[in-house]
Amino acid sequence: xxxxxxxxxxxxxxxxxxxxxxxxxxxxxxxxxxxxxxxxxxxxxxxxxxxxxxxxxxxxxxxxxxxxxxxxxxxxxxxxxxxxxxxxxxxxxxxxxxxxxxxxxxxxxxxxxxxxxxxxxxxxxxxxxxxxxxxxxxxxxxxxxxxxxxxxxxxxxxxxxxxxxxxxxxxxxxxxxxxxxxxxxxxxxxxxxxxxxxxxxxxxxxxxxxxxxxxxxxxxxxxxxxxxxxxxxxxxxxxxxxxxxxxxxxxxxxxxxxxxxxxxxxxxxxxxxxxxxxxxxxxxxxxxxxxxxxxxxxxxxxxxxxxxxxxxxxxxxxxxxxxxxxxxxxxxxxxxxxxxxxxxxxxxxxxxxxxxxxxxxxxxxxxxxxxxxxxxxxxxxxxxxxxxxxxxxxxxxxxxxxxxxxxxxxxxxxxxxxxxxxxxxxxxxxxxxxxxxxxxxxxxxxxxxxxxxxxxxxxxxxxxxxxxxxxxxxxxxxxxxxxxx
Amino acid sequence: xxxxxxxxxxxxxxxxxxxxxxxxxxxxxxxxxxxxxxxxxxxxxxxxxxxxxxxxxxxxxxxxxxxxxxxxxxxxxxxxxxxxxxxxxxxxxxx
Numbered sequence: 001x002x003x004x005x006x007x008x009x010x011x012x013x014x015x016x017x018x019x020x021x022x023x024x025x026x027x028x029x030x031x032x033x034x035x036x037x038x039x040x041x042x043x044x045x046x047x048x049x050x051x052x053x054x055x056x057x058x059x060x061x062x063x064x065x066x067x068x069x070x071x072x073x074x075x076x077x078x079x080x081x082x083x084x085x086x087x088x089x090x091x092x093x094x095x096x097x098x099x100x101x102x103x104x105x106x107x108x109x110x111x112x113x114x115x116x117x118x119x120x121x122x123x124x125x126x127x128x129x130x131x132x133x134x135x136x137x138x139x140x141x142x143x144x145x146x147x148x149x150x151x152x153x154x155x156x157x158x159x160x161x162x163x164x165x166x167x168x169x170x171x172x173x174x175x176x177x178x179x180x181x182x183x184x185x186x187x188x189x190x191x192x193x194x195x196x197x198x199x200x201x202x203x204x205x206x207x208x209x210x211x212x213x214x215x216x217x218x219x220x221x222x223x224x225x226x227x228x229x230x231x232x233x234x235x236x237x238x239x240x241x242x243x244x245x246x247x248x249x250x251x252x253x254x255x256x257x258x259x260x261x262x263x264x265x266x267x268x269x270x271x272x273x274x275x276x277x278x279x280x281x282x283x284x285x286x287x288x289x290x291x292x293x294x295x296x297x298x299x300x301x302x303x304x305x306x307x308x309x310x311x312x313x314x315x316x317x318x319x320x321x322x323x324x325x326x327x328x329x330x331x332x333x334x335x336x337x338x339x340x341x342x343x344x345x346x347x348x349x350x351x352x353x354x355x356x357x358x359x360x361x362x363x364x365x366x367x368x369x370x371x372x373x374x375x376x377x378x379x380x381x382x383x384x385x386x387x388x389x390x391x392x393x394x395x396x397x398x399x400x401x402x403x404x405x406x407x408x409x410x411x412x413x414x415x416x417x418x419x420x421x422x423x424x425x426x427x428x429x430x431x432x433x434x435x436x437x438x439x440x441x442x443x444x445x446x447x448x449x450x451x452x453x454x455x456x457x458x459x460x461x462x463x464x465x466x467x468x469x470x471x472x473x474x475x476x477x478x479x480x481x482x483x484x485x
Numbered sequence: 486x487x488x489x490x491x492x493x494x495x496x497x498x499x500x501x502x503x504x505x506x507x508x509x510x511x512x513x514x515x516x517x518x519x520x521x522x523x524x525x526x527x528x529x530x531x532x533x534x535x536x537x538x539x540x541x542x543x544x545x546x547x548x549x550x551x552x553x554x555x556x557x558x559x560x561x562x563x564x565x566x567x568x569x570x571x572x573x574x575x576x577x578x579x580x
Contacts, residue, residue: 194543233546325575326575342498345500345502346504358493358496358512361500362496372523380536
C-alpha cells in the first residue's frame with residue numbers, strides 16, 4: 001500500500017478495498033515508528049486525522065467523493081490550518097494555533113477531501129536549504145541519516161521519501177520544493193507564480209513564494225495541482241485564469257519536443273557524478289523522440305546575488321509583524337516598548353532568519369536602496385528576459401536541480417554563502433516566476449540525483465507530460481531507501 | 486564593501502533585534518561574506534533596464550465594497566495573548 005500512486009489509492013478507496021480510516025491509520029503508525037529517527041513531522045494529531053478520515057469514508061459511501069477523497073497527505077508547517085499548531089519552524093510561532101485555513105488547506109481538505117497526517121518540519125520561515133535552521137531540530141535524509149534532506153521543505157520531502165505519507169505540500173521561494181525533491185528522490189513541482197494561492201501561507205518573500213506538490217510521480221503531482229490551484233480573491237497576486245486539468249497531456253508522446261540545455265547549467269561547479277546522471281536522463285529523452293538544443297541564460301550567474309537582495313528585503317518587511325504584541329512569542333522581561341521588541345525578536349528568531357532580516361533592512365535603508373534593491377530588480381528583469389529569449393528555440397529547459405547530492409548534516413551550516421550556492425540552478429526560476437520541476441533521474445554514490453525541468457509561463461501541463469513519459473520509461477522514481485520498510 | 490561594527494549595530498537597531506557585542510562581531514563576518522557575493526551585481530550595466538518588482542505585470546484588483554468575511558472575533562480572540570471584555574490587551578505602548 002505504501003508504494004501505490006495516488007490514482008491507485010483513489011481506486012482502492014473507491015472499490016472499498018481499504019477505508020480511509022485504515023489507510024490513515026497505516027500511515028500514522030508508520031509515523032509513530034519512524035518519525036523519532038527522521039524528524040519529518042513536527043505536529044501529529046491522531047484523533048483529528050482519523051475524524052477527517054471518517055468523514056472521507058462517509059463521502060465515499062454516499063457517492064460525493066472526488067479522486068483524492070480519503071487519501072492522506074502531509075502539510076508543510078508554513079500553511080495555516082484551523083485548529084492545528086502552525087509554527088513555520090520557528091520558536092516565534094511555537095505555540096501558535098491557527099484560527100483559519102490557508103486556501104491550499106481548504107482546497108485539499110474541505111473540497112478534495114484529503115486527510116491531513118500532520119505538519120512537517122521545515123527551515124525556519126522557509127529560510128534554508130538543509131532543514132537545519134528549524135527550531136525543532138534537523139530532519140534526517142531517509143537515504144542516509146547522516147545527511148540533510150534539503151530545504152526548506154525538508155520535512156515534507158523526508159516524509160514522502162520514508163513513505164510516512166503518500167504525498168506532501170511544499171513551498172518554493174528559491175528552490176525549496178525542487179532541491180529537497182532532488183535530494184530525497186521525489187517529484188516536486190513549483191507552479192508559475194500566481195497559480196496557487198498564497199493566502200494563509202506564511203510569507204517569506206511575497207513576490208517569489210509559491211506553493212506546490214511533492215510526491216513520488218508526475219502523475220501524482222498533476223492530480224494534486226488540480227486540487228491546489230485556482231483563482232483566490234483573498235490573494236491579491238492570484239491569477240484569474242480558466243481552470244486547467246493539469247493531467248490532460250500526461251500521455252502525449254514526446255516526439256518533436258525541443259529540450260533547451262543552458263550552457264551555464266552544464267559548466268564547472270556541478271558534481272561530475274550528478275552531471276553523469278543528468279546526461280543519461282537526456283539520452284533517455286532523446287530515445288523518447290525529443291531533440292536537444294543549446295541555449296544560453298547569460299545572466300543566470302547573477303541570480304544568487306540578486307535573490308539575496310530581493311528575498312531578504314521582502315522578508316525584513318514581512319517579518320516585521322513578529323513584534324511580540326499580537327501573537328506568538330513575547331520576551332518575558334523588558335523595561336520599555338523598544339526593549340520588548342528588541343528582546344522578543346532576538347530571542348524568537350534563529351540565526352539565519354536574523355541574518356536575512358539584517359540584510360533586508362540594510363539594502364532597503366536610506367542611501368543603499370538604489371545600489372542594492374533597485375539594481376537587483378533590474379537584474380531580475382535581465383534574468384527573466386533571458387528565459388523569454390531561450391524559449392524561442394525550445395519547449396522546455398533541462399539541467400541539474402542541485403549541483404550536488406545530499407550533503408552531510410553540519411557540513412555547510414557554518415558558512416551561509418556555501419549554503420546559498422546550493423540553490424544556484426533553481427533561484428532564477430523564482431525570479432522569473434516560471435514553473436519548474438525536479439524529477440528523480442538516477443543515483444550518485446547511492447544518493448538520489450534530480451533532473452530539473454523548467455517551462456514557459458503556464459506550461460505546467462507540458463512539464464508534467466515530459467516528466468510522466470520519462471517516468472514511464474524509467475523506474476528511478478519508484479525506488480525507496482532499502483531500510484525503509 | 487565591508488560593514489563596520491557600528492553599521493551592523495545600526496542595522497540591528499533598525500530591524501529591532503537586540504544584538505550583543507560578540508554576536509555583532511560574528512554577524513559582521515557573515516554579512517560581509519554575503520555582501521561580497523551580492524557585490525557581483527555592481528559590475529553589470531543596467532542603465533535603461535526597467536526594475537522588475539514582480540513576476541506578473543498585475544494591476545491591483547478591485548472588488549465591490551461589500552462585506553465578504555464572516556464575523557470570527559471569538560476565534561481570533563482565542564489565540565491572542567490576552568483579552569478582557571472583548572478587547573485585546575497589549576503591552577504598554579505609550580510611556
